[in-house]
Amino acid sequence: MSLRKGNPNPAAVPTGRRQFASDNYAGICPEAWAVLAAANNGHEQAYGNDPWTAEATGMIRDLFETRCEVFFVFNGTAANSLALASLCQSYHSILCHELAHVDTDECGAPEFFSNGTKLLTVAGDNGKVTPAAVERMVSRRTDIHYPKPRAVSLTQSTEVGTVYTPDELKAVWSVTKSLGLHLHMDGARFANAVASLGVSPKEITWQAGIDVLCFGGTKNGVGVGEAVVFFDLKLAEEFDYRCKQAGQLASKMRFLSAPWVGMLRDGAWLKRAAHANAMAARLEAGLRSLPGINVLFPRQANAVFATLPAGVPEALWQRGWLFYTFIGAGGCRLMCAWDTTEADVDAFLADVAALLSTKI
Numbered sequence: 045m046s047l048r049k050g051n052p053n054p055a056a057v058p059t060g061r062r063q064f065a066s067d068n069y070a071g072i073c074p075e076a077w078a079v080l081a082a083a084n085n086g087h088e089q090a091y092g093n094d095p096w097t098a099e100a101t102g103m104i105r106d107l108f109e110t111r112c113e114v115f116f117v118f119n120g121t122a123a124n125s126l127a128l129a130s131l132c133q134s135y136h137s138i139l140c141h142e143l144a145h146v147d148t149d150e151c152g153a154p155e156f157f158s159n160g161t162k163l164l165t166v167a168g169d170n171g172k173v174t175p176a177a178v179e180r181m182v183s184r185r186t187d188i189h190y191p192k193p194r195a196v197s198l199t200q201s202t203e204v205g206t207v208y209t210p211d212e213l214k215a216v217w218s219v220t221k222s223l224g225l226h227l228h229m230d231g232a233r234f235a236n237a238v239a240s241l242g243v244s245p246k247e248i249t250w251q252a253g254i255d256v257l258c259f260g261g262t263k264n265g266v267g268v269g270e271a272v273v274f275f276d277l278k279l280a281e282e283f284d285y286r287c288k289q290a291g292q293l294a295s296k297m298r299f300l301s302a303p304w305v306g307m308l309r310d311g312a313w314l315k316r317a318a319h320a321n322a323m324a325a326r327l328e329a330g331l332r333s334l335p336g337i338n339v340l341f342p343r344q345a346n347a348v349f350a351t352l353p354a355g356v357p358e359a360l361w362q363r364g365w366l367f368y369t370f371i372g373a374g375g376c377r378l379m380c381a382w383d384t385t386e387a388d389v390d391a392f393l394a395d396v397a398a399l400l401s402t403k404i
């Protein structure tokens with residue numbers, strides 16, 4: 045196992061301990077698990093022609109309060125790559141933030157599945173794409189030698205744990221609209237953004253010009269399965285073929301969609317995300333109360349980024365804590381999940397405090 049995992053001492057990692065490395069370290073939440081078990085009953089039609097997929101699709105339409113086309117795929121890389129490919133020709137380009145997962149963490153999959161559409165990255169504070177950056181990138185070249193900009197991809201919540209407000213999204217939209225660009229949203233942590241903003245999902249999607257959303261289920265609490273939600277129905281045409289060709293059409297689709305029914309029923313998706321955000325708020329407050337720690341970005345969702353004094357991250361790894369230090373703009377990324385407890389946060393903070401005091 046490579047040191048990308050960040051822990052130089054794998055033997056120290058207690059099995060099953062809840063960690064701060066990522067929300068995808070967590071298991072399946074009870075609401076998703078219960079409906080997954082309920083779906084495991086007898087035979088159903090394959091390839092999405094089952095009642096669970098119909099129900100989950102209907103619930104997503106209700107959630108967004110609009111007619112939209114919904115497709116379930118296995119993971120976020122596929123969701124993003126296939127959604128972006130459906131917006132572009134191979135000679136087009138997609139603008140995204142320089143820290144965007146689609147550029148930094150998908151191994152070239154968006155370019156691969158779009159047959160070469162180029163990602164053009166822009167800088168921006170707090171992990172956000174700004175209208176000015178989009179305008180600059182599009183207008184700096186208009187000749188035939190430049191890959192023609194065709195789409196903008198935004199991550200909500202962002203790779204550094206911040207969220208775009210409805211007004212910020214609308215400001216980007218007003219520029220993309222005038223430039224004839226599509227808008228894609230990587231919503232691997234969409235639920236955390238909705239919980240943080242206290243808005244209805246439509247306010248930060250189709251009412252802010254988003255054409256297609258990759259609605260994350262995995263980090264929210266399902267085991268496998270992201271929903272690609274097209275608000276521009278025309279763009280969804282033949283998307284089923286794109287999924288099939290890419291190996292993303294699940295034959296036993298009900299096991300991807302049924303957990304979504306569990307998440308969407310009674311608002312579990314939002315409750316679980318709000319809890320993860322609250323744990324991150326607790327962690328942030330605790331870190332801020334300790335000396336020598338610098339919190340790097342406004343903590344708005346379920347991640348806290350912080351720099352810790354030299355030697356402290358390594359000592360925490362030795363104590364069996366896992367977290368990444370290479371994501372975003374550096375620092376330690378501490379991610380809370382649906383199952384993070386106050387006791388987990390407090391135990392981590394106690395270890396940080398202990399290490400700080402022995403250094404002084």
Ligand SMILES: *Cc1c(COP(=O)(O)O)cnc(C)c1O
Pocket residue numbers: 119120121122124145146199202203230232233262263
């Ligand atoms: C986790 C994540 C994804 C999806 O990653 P997969 O490992 O392919 O499921 C996409 N975008 C962002 C911002 C993420 O954090």
